[in-house]
Amino acid sequence: MSNLEAMITSPPDRENVVFEVWCGNREVVEISKEPGRDYEIELYAAADGGAWHFDLAEFRAMLEKGIKELASNP
Secondary structure, rough: OOEEEEEEHHHHOOOEEEEEEEEEEEEEEEEEOOOOOOOOOEOOOOOOOOOOOOOHHHHHHHHHHHHHHOOOOO
């Protein structure tokens, strides 16, 4: 299992900020909330083409944190 890290970023192709979840130097997921849309999630493949393996409670907490962070950063 790996520790997850997260950050709010402001990509140039998005109107609002996004919440990125990283495992080491690889992005795992991006949560966004663009105007007129509900929350969306983009999942990225593991570097070796295999599957990511995370602790479910840690991953769920990170997703919930992302939603809260985006709600407070309109």
